[in-house]
Amino acid sequence: MSDPDGAVRSAADQRRLVRERYAGIAAEGSGGGCCADGCECGCDSSSADEQSRAVGYDDEALDSVVEGANLGLGCGNPTAIANLNAGETVLDLGSGAGFDCFLAAQAVGPTGRVLGVDMTPEMVEKARENARRNDAETVEFRLGEIEHLPVADEAVDVVVSNCVVNLSPDKERVFAEAFRVLRPGGRVAISDVVQTAPFPDDVREDPEALAACVSGAATVADLEEMLDTVGFEAVAIAPKDESASFIREWNDSRDLSEFLVSSAIEARKPRR
Incomplete structure (x- = not known):
């Protein structure tokens, strides 16, 4: 990632930009904070619940979680593709205010x-x-980077994430960490944006676009290669064409659906 002046942006700088942005959103208390400087990360002037309906959540899910947990920042519904079962242990990468964690807790009981x-x-x-x-007694939140998870080896059954892996400067490391913490036969179920066309220079070099779930997106081919390299099998990445309807609302001055599509990313750790 480069600054507009051409300087290469370090991984530490990228993480700082993302951390500062989402600290601001947490302080705002809703997805409205995300819209304050350009509507480039999946929210617009509509409410967080309206945004979440657009990406795949139903009213039952929205009504089942306390107000303030859903910030309307997702680009899909990973709990819907994870096929969660009672008794499983689930890890959410980039868990935010906890919305998907609370839905997962309902599913695993x-x-x-x-x-x-x-x-x-x-x-x-x-x-x-x-x-x-x-009253989510079975849910725990830990401070840490998704490239260096504060989770023991082979401790979880399912890894989910919602529009977060694209923010990482080292996505292969994220997948390697997911592989490490999964038990044999465990699986990943991720909703994220993928790049479908090269970004224009003004998008690629814009630090706000990086922190806003845009310019950090990888291509399907690159994601498939990363997942395969770290050891996953049954890799499947399914673009959601209908996501164009909400992605084009992310920015008032540019149709980002020309470069991005939301996708379901699934893979499994081999059994021994």
């Missing part, structure tokens, strides 16, 4: 467990408060 990892202290604090308000 009282014998299951859900871990959320987020690198933004303000988000982790907000998620922990939401867990208390939601």
Whole structure:
């Protein structure tokens, strides 16, 4: 990633930009904070619930979680593709205010467990408060980077994530960490944006576009290669053509659906 002046942006700089952006969103208390400087990360002037309906959540899911947990920042519904079962342990990469974690907890029941990892202290604090308000006793939130997960080896059954992996400067490392923490036979179920065409220079070099779930997106071919390299099998990446209807609303001055599509990313760790 480069600055507009051509300087290469370090991984640390990228993480700082993302952390600062989402700390601001946590302070705002809703997806409205995401829209404050350009509507480039999946939210617009509509409510967080309206945005979430557009990406695949139903009213039952939205009504089942305490107010403030859903910030309207997703680009899909990973819990819907994860096929969660009672008693499973689920890990959410970039768990934000906890929305998907609370939905996962409902699916895995009282014998299951859900871990959320987020690198933004303000988000982790907000998620922990939401867990208390939601009486989510089987949900735990940890501060950490998704490239260096604070989770033991082979500790979880399912890894989910919602429009977060694109923000990482080292996506292959993210997938390697997911592989490490999954039990044999475990699976990933990720909703994220993928790149379908080269970004114009003004998008590629815009730091706001990086922090806003745009210019950090990888292509399907690159994601497939990364997942295969770290050891996953049954890799399947399914673009959601209908996502153009909400992606084109992300920016008032440019139709980002020319370069991005939301996709379901699935893979499995081989059994021994």
